[in-house]
Amino acid sequence: MTTDDPPALSTAGLHVLLALGDGPRHGYAIMQAVAAESAGTVQLGPTTLYRTLRTLHDAGLVSEIAHDDPAGDARRRYYQITDAGRRAAGAQLRRLQTLIDIARTKRLIHPGLA
Template sequence: MARRPPQPAALGEAALHVLLALADGPRHGYAIMQTVAAESGGGVRLGPTTLYRTLRTLHEAGLVAEVPHDDPGDDARRRYYDITDDGRAAAREQLRRLQRLIDTARAKPRLRPDPA
């Protein structure tokens, strides 16, 4: 049976952050954690348990793949991950859904910031 990417609503915040971190290229776990923290301005910090549970879920769904690496300065025990074509499609769809939600929120007068 072929794997299908989860429905966009199934991508939680951690999963989307991991996919975004991998959109720039393959990374090992610690580098993914650092990228997520940097890209979120420190607002999101994935602990090891959350990160590796999320990677396992994304891997099982076919949204990320473990890839070989040959960085001689790196620890040979590190596992590198990369986003798959299905992962890119799932991330793009989730981002479209979020953009529609943001557009809806911006149209709500009672949610607009008070004028300074």
């Protein structure tokens, strides 16, 4: 990691940023996207999700945006990934790719498995 790289993200944080990579979403839609994109292996509960969103927001990685909810639910808060969030996700994914490459050289996983 270089001094220019953003700090490491939690697993939940990375999944939230990935879910927001398609565009703004409200909390429940983020939970659904994470579950779908992980084939059900990651299930974020409300407490974990909103704690993670608060952490990401405080770090400037996501922002809350005004949004007209299609379902007309004024209580829904929408979030979007920021440019800093995209850089943080990219840095985290590069770190994970490095680990995958090391695991392949040690024959802990086979080519094509990760």
